[in-house]
Amino acid sequence: MQPIAFPIPDLAPAAPEIFLLVAACAVLLIDVFLAERSRWVSYVLTLITLAVCAVMVVTGTGATVYTFSDMFVRDPMADVLKVSVCVAVATILIYGRTYIGDRGMYRGELFVLALFATLGMMIMISASHLLLLYLGLELLSLALYSMVALQRDSRAAVEAAMKYFILGALASGLLLYGMSMIYGATGTMNLEQIASAIAGTDNPKVWVLGLGVAFLVAGIGFKLGAVPFHMWVPDVYHGAPTAVTVFIGSAPKLAAFALVMRLLVTGLESMVVDWQQMLLLLSIASLVIGNLTAIAQTNLKRMLAYSTISHMGFVLLGVLSGDLNGYGSAMFYVITYVLMSLAAFGMILLLSRDGFEADMLDDFKGLNRRSPWYAFMMLITMFSMAGLPPTVGFYAKLAVLQAVFSAGFIWVAVLAVLMSLVGAFYYLRIVKLMYFDEPKDVTPILPHPDMRLVLSVNGLSMLVLGILPQPLMALCIVSIQYSL
Amino acid sequence: MSFQVLVFYVLAAIMIFAAIRVITSRNPVHSVLFLVLAFVSCSGLWLLLEAEFLAIVLVLVYVGAVMVLFLFVVMMLDINLQRLREGLFTYLPLGLTVALLMVLEIGLVLWARSSQLRDMPAPPPLPENYSNTKELGRLLYTEYVYPFEIAAVILLVAIVAAIALTLRRRKNTKYQDPAKQVSVRRADRVRLVSMPSVQREPEIPPEAGSGASTGEQR
Numbered sequence: 001m002q003p004i005a006f007p008i009p010d011l012a013p014a015a016p017e018i019f020l021l022v023a024a025c026a027v028l029l030i031d032v033f034l035a036e037r038s039r040w041v042s043y044v045l046t047l048i049t050l051a052v053c054a055v056m057v058v059t060g061t062g063a064t065v066y067t068f069s070d071m072f073v074r075d076p077m078a079d080v081l082k083v084s085v086c087v088a089v090a091t092i093l094i095y096g097r098t099y100i101g102d103r104g105m106y107r108g109e110l111f112v113l114a115l116f117a118t119l120g121m122m123i124m125i126s127a128s129h130l131l132l133l134y135l136g137l138e139l140l141s142l143a144l145y146s147m148v149a150l151q152r153d154s155r156a157a158v159e160a161a162m163k164y165f166i167l168g169a170l171a172s173g174l175l176l177y178g179m180s181m182i183y184g185a186t187g188t189m190n191l192e193q194i195a196s197a198i199a200g201t202d203n204p205k206v207w208v209l210g211l212g213v214a215f216l217v218a219g220i221g222f223k224l225g226a227v228p229f230h231m232w233v234p235d236v237y238h239g240a241p242t243a244v245t246v247f248i249g250s251a252p253k254l255a256a257f258a259l260v261m262r263l264l265v266t267g268l269e270s271m272v273v274d275w276q277q278m279l280l281l282l283s284i285a286s287l288v289i290g291n292l293t294a295i296a297q298t299n300l301k302r303m304l305a306y307s308t309i310s311h312m313g314f315v316l317l318g319v320l321s322g323d324l325n326g327y328g329s330a331m332f333y334v335i336t337y338v339l340m341s342l343a344a345f346g347m348i349l350l351l352s353r354d355g356f357e358a359d360m361l362d363d364f365k366g367l368n369r370r371s372p373w374y375a376f377m378m379l380i381t382m383f384s385m386a387g388l389p390p391t392v393g394f395y396a397k398l399a400v401l402q403a404v405f406s407a408g409f410i411w412v413a414v415l416a417v418l419m420s421l422v423g424a425f426y427y428l429r430i431v432k433l434m435y436f437d438e439p440k441d442v443t444p445i446l447p448h449p450d451m452r453l454v455l456s457v458n459g460l461s462m463l464v465l466g467i468l469p470q471p472l473m474a475l476c477i478v479s480i481q482y483s484l
Numbered sequence: 485m486s487f488q489v490l491v492f493y494v495l496a497a498i499m500i501f502a503a504i505r506v507i508t509s510r511n512p513v514h515s516v517l518f519l520v521l522a523f524v525s526c527s528g529l530w531l532l533l534e535a536e537f538l539a540i541v542l543v544l545v546y547v548g549a550v551m552v553l554f555l556f557v558v559m560m561l562d563i564n565l566q567r568l569r570e571g572l573f574t575y576l577p578l579g580l581t582v583a584l585l586m587v588l589e590i591g592l593v594l595w596a597r598s599s600q601l602r603d604m605p606a607p608p609p610l611p612e613n614y615s616n617t618k619e620l621g622r623l624l625y626t627e628y629v630y631p632f633e634i635a636a637v638i639l640l641v642a643i644v645a646a647i648a649l650t651l652r653r654r655k656n657t658k659y660q661d662p663a664k665q666v667s668v669r670r671a672d673r674v675r676l677v678s679m680p681s682v683q684r685e686p687e688i689p690p691e692a693g694s695g696a697s698t699g700e701q702r
Contacts, residue, residue, distance in 0.1 A: 109648035146645030
């Protein structure tokens with residue numbers, strides 16, 4: 001029997017992923033031997049893993065490399081998104097530490113699942129093959145479903161996990177169905193080859209491709225939480241433990257953006273006319289329904305869920321502009337959205353304590369009396385979400401609107417501005433509650449020093465990026481330019 | 485019609501019949517058994533496509549292991565059949581609409597494809613010593629090694645998640661701790677009490693004497 005001749009793939013571009021996988025397994029093993037009181041070792045090891053992983057991504061060559069039979073691509077866009085994912089996950093763990101400790105979820109499995117979810121996101125970001133996009137998505141989703149259910153004594157959490165699981169499985173099914181049609185029409189699963197296969201022919205199989213694109217967009221809509229595929233978002237955000245809600249609401253959006261870019265832009269760019277219309281419908285519906293429904297919410301977690309829906313509408317607007325500026329502004333928007341949602345949920349985690357969830361709007365009443373500094377942080381966050389200058393949210397919205405405007409969708413831009421005005425109402429309501437109402441609850445706020453530091457940096461970063469947005473914007477545009 | 489085509493149609497008909505019975509039969513055990521039939525006829529179809537290895541694996545893994553496990557679960561769970569059937573007519577119009585839409589979509593795809601089928605040349609005949617299993621293994625461990633590894637990671641996450649969600653040490657559970665059992669010393673369990681031995685008169689068994697007689701003795 002002769003040996004199989006096959007060159008060993010170049011492992012260097014995938015080094016961060018390989019390290020993350022090995023480290024996650026190591027944390028899993030080490031945690032087994034830890035006593036209950038030395039659980040902090042897993043926490044610290046997880047943070048170190050994420051830091052090392054981010055450093056490994058940053059110190060890469062920055063060039064576009066393919067490996068593993070062209071299934072894995074490492075390009076500047078992937079690097080920027082991966083670093084953001086690592087930083088976001090580390091921030092989530094720092095914010096959630098006290099919260100999960102109070103609720104009996106401070107277990108090694110949570111950290112291991114968080115690391116595996118990070119690995120899933122990185123695989124999605126670096127995929128240049130339909131199979132890899134799907135596998136990365138499943139790895140991420142599976143870890144998220146179980147993290148939601150980890151607080152088993154809470155009926156709401158278990159119900160949220162069930163809803164998330166069933167609708168997530170449905171979305172995966174749609175995505176897979178769409179992928180199978182694309183494969184059937186082009187005969188390949190490699191995204192670059194799909195693009196050249198579609199461009200090369202005079203499109204006789206356009207029916208199959210169009211249907212495939214429709215299913216893919218529906219699956220993407222589910223994963224992003226865009227209307228009309230948004231039903232799961234409020235319930236899952238509300239029911240999940242807040243430390244897990246912030247996980248679902250932040251980092252995976254970066255991976256979902258990468259999914260959109262790889263599938264629609266790299267793979268199906270010739271079908272831009274088809275998916276542009278579909279994304280337009282999704283984003284308009286998301287902007288309208290997300291903003292209008294958020295007004296009626298009294299629960300902050302539900303309100304933020306609807307605000308996520310409207311923000312995803314903005315991201316899709318950027319993508320559907322279909323040019324470099326549009327993609328760049330969408331990427332900028334996603335990164336800043338992650339900053340904002342981390343800070344907003346971080347504030348809920350800060351005010352929550354053992355047996356008390358600070359997730360109602362009334363819990364923020366008079367926060368200025370209790371702690372002027374954190375009230376100021378929440379003020380920046382809300383201003384940024386509403387899109388008021390001088391915060392970064394203003395610039396992010398402006399960049400997307402510019403791209404939409406130059407793509408010729410003038411009425412869409414006008415509608416988006418109107419809906420942002422509606423949105424400003426419910427964000428500013430929180431500012432009013434914090435500064436002009438009497439506090440209902442006067443328990444002192446005593447976070448861990450690391451949380452205090454990270455939350456302050458997170459809040460101030462929105463202000464700094466709002467005043468100096470150019471470097472990040474240039475980074476986004478350049479990285480996409482070199483990746484397409 | 486060649487013999488091969490005849491076999492294909494027979495197997496396909498059986499498979500479609502079984503698949504329909506899976507969702508229409510009233511007894512869940514029958515449903516599972518029909519699913520087994522669908523799998524077996526599907527593996528027959530794969531044999532026709534010269535994918536012997538996959539066909540055998542389908543029977544071994546799905547029919548042999550997964551479906552039998554499924555059968556056990558269905559038999560163990562006490563499913564209330566009456567409640568399952570309750571909502572049938574309320575959901576029927578919606579279900580039919582969705583089904584119709586899907587049939588329409590599939591029809592469109594098949595119609596678009598069948599007009600293209602002529603362009604697809606028949607696959608070339610395979611050489612005599614071609615091994616399906618070997619080809620599959622070669623692809624899996626060379627070109628597709630990366631997705632293969634990630635599929636393994638997904639299984640690992642499933643294991644971790646399942647254990648994290650179900651394993652819980654209840655406070656009032658009684659369990660044995662062998663380490664404690666071994667390290668126990670005699671002094672922990674046995675206490676020697678020195679009791680002065682007292683000389684006693686042999687007593688009359690209580691049932692023998694009545695209250696009056698005991699009073700007499702004193």
